[in-house]
Amino acid sequence: MKKLQLTTLFLATTLVASACGNSNGNNETAGSPTSSAPAATTPASGSASAPGASGSEPFTLKVSYWADNKNGYYEEVAKRFKEKYPNGTVEFNQHPGDKYNELMNTRLPAGEADDVLFNMNMTAYAKAGYLMDLSSQPWIARMNDSAKTAAQFEGKTYGAFLEVNTFGVFYNKKIFEEQQLVPPTTWDEFLSLNEKLKAQKITPIVEGFKDIWTLQAAYIPIAISTYFGTNPNFERDVYDGKASVNGPEVTGALTQFAELADKGYFNKNSLSIGNDQALQDFIDGKAAMHMMGSWTPGVIDGKTQNFPLGFFIIPAKDGNTVMSAGTDKGLSINAATEHPEEAIALVQLMLEPDMLELYGKDNALSAFNDVNPVFANPAMSEIQAALQAHPGHRNPGDYFPPSVQDALNTALTKILAGGGVGDSAAELAKLYEKDKSKVNF
Amino acid sequence: MQAAKNTLYVLAVMVLIGNPLSLTLALLLNLPLRSRGLLRTLFFLPALMSLMVISISWGFILQYDGLLNAVLTLFGFENGIQDWLGTMDYALPAVILILLWQGTGFGAVIYLAGLQSVPRELQESAQIDGATGLQRIYHITIPLIMPFITINTFLGIAGSLKLFDVPFVLTNGGPGTATTTLGLLIYKYAFVHESYGYATAAGMLFMILIAVITFLQLSITRRREVEM
Structure with a gap:
């Protein structure tokens, strides 16, 4: 009797373990670069310049970040986005900085990450296929060289960096x-x-x-x-x-x-x-x-x-x-986002010179050549x-x-x-x- | 390696000290005291709290500007003040202390249930035969509550081997690797080192290890159980 119990218990554990294994496998395919990323970029390049072209369905874009919210940058972004896309809502989710990487490292493989992600692991995530290829974006030309290099993986660009730090x-x-x-x-x-x-x-x-x-x-x-x-x-x-x-x-x-x-x-x-x-x-x-x-x-x-x-x-x-001379506050788009065009438009808005000047004011050196934030502190x-x-x-x-x-x-x-x-x-x-x-x- | 050593150390302390401690506490709480109900509740309370909450609160007590050092200073022990969680020698004992504080009451409640199931007649007849208190505990109580010892040892072993949350919140495995446990190490392999395959393999092996150890323990302590 006891033997039977033990065997049943062992079988049960093995089943649970193998079930976990299977679901992991599925997730990997879901987030794989070959299947989703190119498909996501193609329609975007055509319509990114046409605000409101994305239909009348209400949608929400979620953005993960960790930095302190100074100057009201995030609110201003949300406001301006709403002006362009009345059906759209931008939700900024702040997470504690000390566990931010670990949180992203668990959410991305699980397919539960937000649409737009501030992150510090751009090349690693790009390699794993989690990020959308943004190589055709116009703002890339405005970034300084170290930011350009840091955002690249195998010749493609996967995001922007907002700050230069030392x-x-x-x-x-x-x-x-x-x-x-x-x-x-x-x-x-x-x-x-x-x-x-x-x-x-x-x-x-x-x-x-x-x-x-x-x-x-x-x-x-x-x-x-x-x-x-x-x-x-x-x-x-x-x-x-x-x-x-x-x-x-x-x-x-x-x-x-x-x-x-x-x-x-x-x-x-x-x-x-x-x-x-x-x-x-x-x-x-x-x-x-x-x-x-x-x-x-x-x-x-x-x-x-x-x-x-x-x-x-x-x-x-x-x-x-x-x-x-490091690059800081990387900004990328989740390859698995359901609203690729809107996410691209949001990132474009976030990187506009006047928005970045608001972001950088008394805050950070900019990674963009055409942005010169004002600093009161000597x-x-x-x-x-x-x-x-x-x-x-x-x-x-x-x-x-x-x-x-x-x-x-x-x-x-x-x-x-x-x-x-x-x-x-x-x-x-x-x-x-x-x-x-x-x-x- | 350090993580394995730490885990085994926690295991040894929890089973060899924590378990007898629970039993002693249960024996004391089984005495006919007036405040028995209150004491039982008080000792069981920590087991109801979330380990996260416990870790954070103890963090406040043990940190350099924390309560413990303030109390030590108040009583003139300035030389004894330490960064209890930031010193190689004290960090792991501090973690173990928290686990004991949290786990002893829970173990005691299980033992208490066992003690209540020991028939009074046996105790009384032994008393009439002239057995002392300790003799009665050793020859009557312990054999009869062996199933409860089994379950408490089992919980203690499984709990120590999979220990993760307290060091994760309190010290993040540090300083150095002083409080890194096997569970925390596997987590780090996966989500900090980004070596998912390695972590998965380690996790599977770890599960088998825990299974083998607990099955061994179960078969050993089961053999010592007596039928009424």
């Missing part, structure tokens, strides 16, 4: 003046100014590493010079087998990060607070510096006025000081000046597989928890070899 150190000018400190010109100067602040019982750098992505905000300003200062083609060379992840570049950057962590220059609660609180602590003067992306002045302006904000980049330890011009003065490079890790980036974050939390660099780089190198197929050059 990373560096934001500092409180008042604290620096009181302590008679100036922005550093060498790595050692950077260390010694941290030491001085710490000696005065001022937390040198405040970060909110609980959000995980924030680890990169503190790592990129260091790694960008250590990876590319002596060899601008480091990542390509790793791909071609001429350099290794377990080499002086990654090990060096991890060691420099560990130097900051082990000497106690980060806030003590860095692993248990998120970025919101870290930024608030910085604004409240509880720390002298905050390593973050170039959107920070806009965010600070949204929270307080006349904050004495300054910006500098971390000087290279050896070789040239390089600045990260730190923004310091960022622009630094970008002009130093060679730029795409963010370190853009050409590493996701597993390596995840393991890198794991290694960084380990360093912060006092676990040291250890053989982290060797582990990263192993993962790189395993998942090399996920690198899209």
Whole structure:
């Protein structure tokens, strides 16, 4: 009797498991690039310029995004879209930034993603066939070169990038003046100014590493010079087998990060607070510096006025000081959308110069050549000046597989928890070899 | 590897400490106290709450500026304050502590049902024969509630092996890999590393592993059950 029960239970489990397998298979076909994407684009190119041509059926377009809604950009888009398409409604769905990628990674394979998607995995999603080919769109010509490259996969363009970003150190000018400190010109100067602040019982750098992505905000300003200062083609060379992840570049950057962590220059609660609180602590003067992306002045302006904000980049330890120049806030269309023409029209509207100027105002550097947002915060011009003065490079890790980036974050939390660099780089190198197929050059 | 170690560690603690803890709690709650009803409710309450809610609330208690450190400072233990979830040595014990807090009451309720089914006559006759309290527990109570030990051990093993939500919310498996469990690792393979095939294979193997371990456990503890 007992045996029979066990056998039945086992059979039941196997059935459930195989049923799951089947449904996965179906989903893959549904989202496959060959079946849906070309079909979706063909009718669109003809009618995108004819507003209202899409019949009288009411429809709703859903848009997923994570950025803070400043300047009322999303409302304005929704309003203008309604003017053009009285039957259409645009629904903007904001999701928390810390789990945004994972959410998209689960929804896209399940066929439950929204019609228009802000995302940071454009090439990977394009490769998987989730995104509509937008190569014929007129706005592509207006984007800058790094955005154009970042939106391409196998010669086709799968979306736009709204922002250009860089990373560096934001500092409180008042604290620096009181302590008679100036922005550093060498790595050692950077260390010694941290030491001085710490000696005065001022937390040198405040970060909110609980959000995980924030680890990169503190790592990129260091790694960008250590990876590319002596060899601008480091990542390509790793791909071609001429350099290794377990080499002086990654090990060096991890060691420099560990130097900051082990000497106690980060806030003590860095692993248990998120970025919101870290930024608030910085604004409240509880720390002298905050390593973050170039959107920070806009965010600070949204929270307080006349904050004495300054910006500098971390000087290279050896070789040239390089600045990260990444593309941010990718915008694509779900290949499986039921309203391809309308979605294309919506994206066109979202990328119109005046809309982007509204989006970028006091917020972000634009990835479009014809868009010049207004910045009230002087730190923004310091960022622009630094970008002009130093060679730029795409963010370190853009050409590493996701597993390596995840393991890198794991290694960084380990360093912060006092676990040291250890053989982290060797582990990263192993993962790189395993998942090399996920690198899209 | 670290994930497997962590999972086995959780498993060992939950079965070897959590289970006896539930039993002890059940024995205590079975005593004729006046506040018995209230205490039973209180201890069972955590089992009713969502693990997400529990993880977030405990996060507030254990974080560096959290309640625990505030209390420690208040009583003059400044040197003892820690980022409990941000330290390699304390993160996993903290997660286990939360699981024990949450799971003990539930286990105790199951044991309590078992204790109530032990016939009073047996206890009384043993008492008349001169058996001490501990002797009665060991020779009468435990053999008679063996089916309940089976089910609690089973739930404990299955629960620890598939542990996912608490570390996912509380620490995201960190710092480093200090609180990464096998379940969390498989999730990461799929949705962070985007290696779906690998994750599917790992998930299948993991299911078979859990099945084998729990079947083994069931056959061992079943053998020790006695018929009334």
